[in-house]
Amino acid sequence: MLRPRIIACLDVAGNEVVKGIQFGSLRALGRPEELAARYEDEGADEIVLLDITAGAERRGPDLAVVERTARRLGIPLTVGGGIQAAETARVVLAAGADKVSVNSAALRTPALVGQIAEQAGSQAVVVAVDVRQEPGGHRVYASGGRTATSWWLGPWVAEVAARGAGEVLLTSIDRDGTGQGYDVGALGQAAAAARLPLIASGGGATAHHVAQALAVPGVTGALLAGVLHRGDVTLAALKDALRSQGVWVRVGR
DSSP: OOOOEEEEEEEEETTEEEEEETTEEEEEEEOHHHHHHHHHHHTOSEEEEEETTTTTTTOOOOHHHHHHHHHHOSSOEEEESSOOSHHHHHHHHHTTOSEEEEOHHHHHOTHHHHHHHHHHOGGGEEEEEEEEEETTEEEEEETTTTEEEEEEHHHHHHHHHHTTOSEEEEEETTTTTTOSOOOHHHHHHHHHHOSOOEEEESSOOSHHHHHHHHTSTTEEEEEEOHHHHTTSSOHHHHHHHHHHTTOOOOOOO
8 A cells, every 4th residue: 555645835936936825925935946855854755846937928847947956856756837738748857857747738738638648658647636616516727726617627537537647636726825624525526536646735734634635535645835834834743643643654754
């Protein structure tokens, strides 16, 4: 049985890690390579680096940032933001990323998921899915949570799984930065739609929140950002608390 992963997320704008609430109100926190190395030292199992301005600026992720960060790490690195084509994914992987994350581009061109999977393998393809709770269910949003799409959560997860995605990073926009816990209802819907590893994102703040998410069948990882950046909790303390609750996480460094 694979142990669940505790994943630190770095949202990057320019050369700085930033964090906000519900995808807005951003503030700078530090250099991505330094924070990534620190979180690895503290016990992170993986790092996700998202270049949140790349799409709006019509470019791929900053390769210099990717290279500097990858050189500092001995744990897997996922990179997303502005990956519009399989060739961009190839270049990002060549720069040191272990996996690439696609979101809005996949919604515009679902075939992109299969193109990257064919080129690099499904294990290298993470589809990031951002959802909001609406009367009809969990609607999928594009463009950093700004644009509603015609997709609902379950059908979209089934679609990307069929096209070769290796993993889904599911973020609740409503919960993002609130510290209210992950949307376990959305996680359950996604898990029911396809047998695909899921990463919970948006709202996690405590070991209890992480344990709740990891209890959903199919959820293999929990992503944290703001609570780590603010120092509300350390990865070592979080893992100790999870183990005390019977969650079989990896021992930190």
